[in-house]
Amino acid sequence: MATTKSKGADISTPPKAQTSDDAHGYYDPASAPLIDAKEPTGPIAERWTQRKMDNRLVNPANRRKLDIIIVGTGLAGGAAAATLGEAGYNVKSFCYQDSPRRAHSIAAQGGINASKNYKEDGDSTYRLFYDTVKGGDYRSRESNVYRLAEVSTNIIDQCVAQGVPFAREYGGLLDNRSFGGVQVSRTFYARGQTGQQLLLGAYSALERQVAAGTVSTYTRHEMLELVMVDGKARGIIARDMVTGEIETHLADVVVLASGGYGNVFYLSTNAMGCNVTATWRAHRKGALMANPCYTQIHPTCIPVSGEHQSKLTLMSESLRNDGRIWVPKSQEDCDKDPRDIPEEDRDYYLERIYPAFGNLVPRDIASRQAKNMCDEGRGVGPMVGDFRRGVYLDFADAIARLGKDGIQEKYDNLFDMYERITGEDPYEVPMRIYPAVHYVMGGLWVDYNLQSNIEGLFVTGEANFSDHGANRLGASALMQGLADGYFVLPNTIRDYLADAPFDKIDESHPAVVQARASVEERINTFLSIKGTRSADSYHKELGHIMWEFCGMERSEPGLRKAIDMIRELKREFWSNLKVLGTADSLNQSLEKAGRVADFIELGELMCIDALNRRESCGGHFRAESQTDEGEALRHDDEFAYVAAWEFGGEDGQPTLHKEELTYTAIEMKQRSYK
Amino acid sequence: MNLTLKIWRQPHATAEGAMHTYAVGDISEDMSFLEMLDVLNEQLLGQDEEPIAFDHDCREGICGSCNLMIDGQAHGPEVTTSCQLHMRSFKDGDEITVEPWRSDAFPVIKDLMVDRSAFDRIIQAGGYISANTGSAPEANSVPVPRDQATRAFNMATCIGCGACVAACPNGSASLFMGAKITQLGLLPQGQPERDSRVVGMVGQHDHEGFGGCTNIGECTAACPKEIPLDVISQLNKDLRTAIRNGH
Numbered sequence: 055m056a057t058t059k060s061k062g063a064d065i066s067t068p069p070k071a072q073t074s075d076d077a078h079g080y081y082d083p084a085s086a087p088l089i090d091a092k093e094p095t096g097p098i099a100e101r102w103t104q105r106k107m108d109n110r111l112v113n114p115a116n117r118r119k120l121d122i123i124i125v126g127t128g129l130a131g132g133a134a135a136a137t138l139g140e141a142g143y144n145v146k147s148f149c150y151q152d153s154p155r156r157a158h159s160i161a162a163q164g165g166i167n168a169s170k171n172y173k174e175d176g177d178s179t180y181r182l183f184y185d186t187v188k189g190g191d192y193r194s195r196e197s198n199v200y201r202l203a204e205v206s207t208n209i210i211d212q213c214v215a216q217g218v219p220f221a222r223e224y225g226g227l228l229d230n231r232s233f234g235g236v237q238v239s240r241t242f243y244a245r246g247q248t249g250q251q252l253l254l255g256a257y258s259a260l261e262r263q264v265a266a267g268t269v270s271t272y273t274r275h276e277m278l279e280l281v282m283v284d285g286k287a288r289g290i291i292a293r294d295m296v297t298g299e300i301e302t303h304l305a306d307v308v309v310l311a312s313g314g315y316g317n318v319f320y321l322s323t324n325a326m327g328c329n330v331t332a333t334w335r336a337h338r339k340g341a342l343m344a345n346p347c348y349t350q351i352h353p354t355c356i357p358v359s360g361e362h363q364s365k366l367t368l369m370s371e372s373l374r375n376d377g378r379i380w381v382p383k384s385q386e387d388c389d390k391d392p393r394d395i396p397e398e399d400r401d402y403y404l405e406r407i408y409p410a411f412g413n414l415v416p417r418d419i420a421s422r423q424a425k426n427m428c429d430e431g432r433g434v435g436p437m438v439g440d441f442r443r444g445v446y447l448d449f450a451d452a453i454a455r456l457g458k459d460g461i462q463e464k465y466d467n468l469f470d471m472y473e474r475i476t477g478e479d480p481y482e483v484p485m486r487i488y489p490a491v492h493y494v495m496g497g498l499w500v501d502y503n504l505q506s507n508i509e510g511l512f513v514t515g516e517a518n519f520s521d522h523g524a525n526r527l528g529a530s531a532l533m534q535g536l537a538d539g540y541f542v543l544p545n546t547i548r549d550y551l552a553d554a555p556f557d558k559i560d561e562s563h564p565a566v567v568q569a570r571a572s573v574e575e576r577i578n579t580f581l582s583i584k585g586t587r588s589a590d591s592y593h594k595e596l597g598h599i600m601w602e603f604c605g606m607e608r609s610e611p612g613l614r615k616a617i618d619m620i621r622e623l624k625r626e627f628w629s630n631l632k633v634l635g636t637a638d639s640l641n642q643s644l645e646k647a648g649r650v651a652d653f654i655e656l657g658e659l660m661c662i663d664a665l666n667r668r669e670s671c672g673g674h675f676r677a678e679s680q681t682d683e684g685e686a687l688r689h690d691d692e693f694a695y696v697a698a699w700e701f702g703g704e705d706g707q708p709t710l711h712k713e714e715l716t717y718t719a720i721e722m723k724q725r726s727y728k
Numbered sequence: 729m730n731l732t733l734k735i736w737r738q739p740h741a742t743a744e745g746a747m748h749t750y751a752v753g754d755i756s757e758d759m760s761f762l763e764m765l766d767v768l769n770e771q772l773l774g775q776d777e778e779p780i781a782f783d784h785d786c787r788e789g790i791c792g793s794c795n796l797m798i799d800g801q802a803h804g805p806e807v808t809t810s811c812q813l814h815m816r817s818f819k820d821g822d823e824i825t826v827e828p829w830r831s832d833a834f835p836v837i838k839d840l841m842v843d844r845s846a847f848d849r850i851i852q853a854g855g856y857i858s859a860n861t862g863s864a865p866e867a868n869s870v871p872v873p874r875d876q877a878t879r880a881f882n883m884a885t886c887i888g889c890g891a892c893v894a895a896c897p898n899g900s901a902s903l904f905m906g907a908k909i910t911q912l913g914l915l916p917q918g919q920p921e922r923d924s925r926v927v928g929m930v931g932q933h934d935h936e937g938f939g940g941c942t943n944i945g946e947c948t949a950a951c952p953k954e955i956p957l958d959v960i961s962q963l964n965k966d967l968r969t970a971i972r973n974g975h
Contacts, residue, residue: 137861152783153848155888156791172868208864215864217857217915219881226871244881250790251884258856265852273845296837325785359758364766365787471789474808477757477816540861588773590766634778639740640838642781643773 072692076610077666077710080617082702084711089342089698091713092501093197098719099179102201105502106545110552117142118268120551121305123290125277125332127154129249129532130515131311132256133539139263141544143551146303147260148272148292150327150645155257158313158325159535162249163370165233165241166532168206173230177238179203184720185236186530189416190495190523191672191688192722193345195696195715197502198520205541206533210242212540216255220244233528241529246370246467252532256539275301276645277332278573280308280339280511283565284557287336287511291573295645298638300577302561302570306554307510307547310336311539314494314516316349318653318660319605320597322491323355323368329649330656333498333517341498341506342698342711344519346656347664348495350526350673351606353420355490356475357435357444366490367475369468371528374413374420376452376461377485379404381432381445388434392446392484403427416725418525418606418673418686421489425606428488435486444486453481489606493531495522495673496663499698499713503546504538507698512547514538519696524672577637580647585630589647592627596620596650596657604661609677613665620658627654659699659708666710669693690722729755729820733768735780736827738836741843745836747825757816761804762787762794764815765826782840787811789952792887795894796840797827802891802950809889809952829894833901833937844890846936847904854928855908857917876914883911885953892947892955898939903947905929906959909966923970930967 094101094108112120120143124135127149135147149157169182182203187194210228214220220242221229230239244251263269274295281289281304289304315330316322337343354374356367380402382388387395403423405412413420424445427433435444453461458481462469469480476486497519504512504520515535522530559566603609603616627650635641670679670686671693679687696713730753738745752768759767762784769779785793789812798804804813818824826840834842872880884907892903909926912918918925934940941960948957 133861140860151785151791151793152844153792153888155848156785156793158786158791161786161788161790170867208862211864211867212859212861214867214870215857215859215917217880217912217917219877219884219911219915221881222872222874222877224874226873226877227868244884247790247885250887251881254884258851259859259861261848261851262856262858264848271848273848323788325791326787327785360756362756362759362763362767364760364763367788474806474812475760475814477814544861588770590770632773634773634776640781640841643779 074668074692076668077662080662080665081707082709084700084709086711089499089507089711089713090501091195092503093195094502098196098200101197102204109545109549112548112551112554114142116554118144120144120554121146122307122309122547123303123305124148124309124311125290126157126311126313126515126517127257127260128157128159128311128313128515129253129256129535130517130539131309132157132253132260133536134309134311134514134543135269136256136259136263137540137544138547139260139266139268142268145263145269146272146305147269148275148277148290150274150276150295152273154260154271154273155254157253158328159253159532160250161323161325162532163246163368164372165231165243165248165529166209166252166536167233167240167527167529168210168242168533169203169240170207170210172228173239175238177240181238182206182240186521186527187523187717187720188723188725189525189527191525191725192523192690192694192717193348193671193715194523195520196717196719200719201542202521202534202537205537208541209533209536213252213255216259218244218251218255220251236527249532252536256536277312278335278648279569280336281566281569282339282508283559283563286509286556288559289566291570293573296640298636298641300570300573302566304559304561304566306556307512307550309512309514309543309547310498310517311514312517314497315653315656316491316494318596318657319491319600320594321358321363321366321601323352323366326365329652331649331652333513334652334656336498336506336508336511338701339508340701341508341511342700343496343659344499344696344698345496345524345663346660346699347604347667347674348524348672349491350417350493350495351421351489352492353417353424353489354447354487356472357486357488358438359436359476360438367471368490368492369472369487371417373447373465373468376464377413377447377449378402378451379413379420379445379447381427381434385431388432388442392434392448401432416525418675422606422675424487424489444488446484447487448484449480450484493526495519495524495526499696503549504543505546505550510550512543514543524674576648577644580631580633580644581637583629583631583633585632587630587632589631589633589643589650592623592631593646593650593653595623596654599623600657600660604657604664607675607677608664610665613661616661617658620654620661624654627651662708663697663699666697667693686725688724694722729757729815729818731755731818732823734823734825735840737780737839740838741835755815757814759815760787760811761796761798761813761815762811780840781838784811790887792889795829795842795889795891797829797894799825802829802894803952807952807954809887829890831893831899831938833899834890834893844888846938847888847890847901849936850901850905850929850932851908853932854921854925857912858921859917870916872915880911880914883907883955883959886955887953889952891950891952893938895946895950896939897944897946898942900941900947901933901938902941902960902963903951903955903957905933906963907955910959910962913962913966922966923973923975926963926966927970927975
């Protein structure tokens with residue numbers, strides 16, 4: 055069934071059929087027609103109000119009889135657990151960390167967008183919607199994005215009421231700043247620690263519900279399987295990471311708020327424990343994985359210093375407001391002290407190529423050009439492998455203009471962090487930066503209600519795919535996580551729960567027994583391979599493949615090669631893995647093995663998705679699809695759709711389902727930053 | 729550089745633990761302390777010895793997971809988290825001892841990992857403002873003076889790592905509690921529950937087995953987020969007021 059079309063606006067002609075077929079032989083096309091996203095019809099500004107009205111209610115007395123499992127305690131999961139607990143449902147909240155407060159939302163720095171228009175600079179719900187769809191390069195679902203913009207203002211109210219200490223002006227009112235790629239000031243912030251403050255707000259609301267008895271928390275628990283009974287999600291199999299016990303948890307509905315899978319690249323700005331297992335297990339049970347190749351690579355991270363590196367650290371892109379990015383014009387200068395390289399021998403390449411936007415081009419463009427410079431052999435910093443991965447971000451001009459004090463006031467904590475990690479003083483020597491994987495726009499496919507194609511399985515936050523299209527704007531991840539958790543999911547899940555009571559099931563149900571047995575068998579397999587290589591070493595190798603061939607620039611031959619390499623890696627993993635210790639104790643190597651096994655399978659699907667999408671859009675740049683000037687070139691005629699992949703079985707091929715993207719409230723355009 | 733590491737190994741909560749000595753070589757000064765432990769763990773795996781368990785996650789100093797007692801100091805010689813400590817703070821030939829947090833209220837789970845769930849229970853006992861989703865008034869309807877908001881933010885930067893407890897000879901969590909009580913006490917939204925908050929949190933704190941504060945100040949010296957000692961004065965002041973008010 056085709057996407058429901060609006061009655062309120064003109065419809066552009068639907069996309070023509072896809073003519074290229076690069077991934078031929080790697081997948082099966084779906085025989086069924088397009089997937090139905092269950093979007094409301096009518097004018098875009100009225101859709102969410104209408105849906106909330108149409109969704110059925112659950113009587114407060116019945117809510118306490120309904121069990122909800124929520125996996126993940128970041129902004130999306132923590133906020134949902136608190137809100138559904140307040141509403142009176144029985145919530146079980148799971149996280150792998152030792153406390154819900156440590157979920158990776160905590161590391162977000164810059165801010166959260168909301169169209170409050172406190173600056174009276176022309177912001178509105180529509181403008182936030184417009185910027186987000188355009189920023190996403192016209193690959194997101196417009197109804198979802200509009201709703202996101204609509205509830206953004208409620209989020210700020212909610213957080214302030216919880217005691218989140220946002221930055222304020224002298225008059226005591228909330229301050230805003232502007233952020234990447236937009237012309238209004240709509241970003242609310244708490245110094246460079248906005249994610250931490252928002253998460254602690256959600257965490258305290260969650261713990262309040264624990265005290266009230268509506269939410270039970272299961273910390274140091276990892277979801278290892280989805281329990282499905284009669285086609286519906288009815289629970290999870292989780293491992294108590296302290297005792298090793300395999301536990302069955304049943305419920306009426308399951309919510310995955312388990313974050314993104316950027317760690318498939320091994321090195322990323324994600325926390326070490328971030329993983330794809332919860333969503334990948336659901337994918338293997340039939341949940342569609344949408345646009346897995348859409349990855350955001352952030353241009354201003356501290357570069358890799360050596361082979362031992364475990365993690366990359368982001369520095370706020372606000373640095374690009376005052377720093378000038380350059381590399382030496384000549385390779386011979388790359389190992390010189392940058393202060394000894396005269397002005398005429400420096401290539402300020404962003405200012406040269408993009409005179410209008412200069413150092414402030416969007417994230418994807420700044421990242422790709424840095425890679426190009428290093429690929430040409432003009433990178434700086436230590437040799438890692440066989441070339442230097444870094445470019446200079448130089449504050450000398452800004453220090454001359456504003457004085458050291460001026461720079462200190464603006465960026466002091468970032469300069470300190472840089473010095474702590476690299477041992478170099480950026481007031482004296484130019485910073486070195488390099489792009490790093492930071493966020494994934496892809497995730498499990500959900501309809502307008504945030505329900506996956508599996509009944510009773512809802513997916514929120516970074517774990518779903520729906521709101522950012524092919525590229526996410528700065529300060530929008532926090533907005534989406536909290537929108538889903540506080541305002542969207544609680545209003546859509548009730549319509550599903552209104553069908554209660556559901557069939558009674560217990561741990562002896564054959565489907566439950568089977569799910570549990572499969573988890574135990576898999577763990578035993580990891581322990582019994584007794585090979586020679588650690589899970590970590592496979593993870594690193596996978597990361598190299600993904601970064602090289604499915605990173606900032608992807609090409610048909612590269613992706614084909616990557617798929618072969620990943621298949622070979624998978625074979626070796628399952629025959630030469632080494633995990634010490636036991637299943638019935640705390641065993642970090644065992645945890646890692648399960649996560650890496652799933653990352654390997656995901657990596658292959660990401661490459662297939664990237665191979666199929668022979669166009670460049672947002673974070674996905676295909677070498678075969680660029681303008682004469684080397685800029686990204688979209689093909690709306692072929693690819694204005696969501697690629698939703700169905701698992702094809704252990705050795706089978708995935709099936710490609712498409713959701714057509716129709717825009718009624720915005721016109722599709724090519725981006726230009728020249 | 730080459731280093732000798734003396735590390736606490738304990739198979740599980742109720743097992744006997746002991747210090748074990750390991751040698752690691754070829755450590756670069758650009759590595760973080762945890763990356764150095766990664767190198768050791770790969771080495772142990774090669775020797776069929778189980779890797780050392782330790783807590784860590786974001787590795788950028790904000791999640792509060794990592795918690796190592798390094799040479800007797802919580803998070804080691806610098807004012808930062810264990811994950812942001814880099815090997816350039818050490819020199820070739822150093823002998824480094826690594827232990828878990830030591831506190832009755834933080835029992836060891838395995839090796840260098842401890843159970844800090846007592847912190848969650850202290851928050852449950854009142855470390856929040858009750859504001860159900862959807863009931864919030866317009867955000868700018870209640871102005872907060874900038875100085876107050878800034879100070880509230882500074883106190884809210886606590887990452888809940890537990891270094892304050894580990895550093896305190898009494899094993900007190902007063903700095904942790906004081907930071908939250910001061911943050912919420914500075915905001916108009918925090919006033920209605922101000923008395924019940926401090927009474928609830930302090931009661932839970934004592935129940936968990938944390939010790940009392942005797943103004944030693946090790947907590948604030950060890951705090952990677954530099955939470956100041958005067959939050960404990962604020963805590964005591966709020967407690968006195970609450971008791972006077974009949975709580």
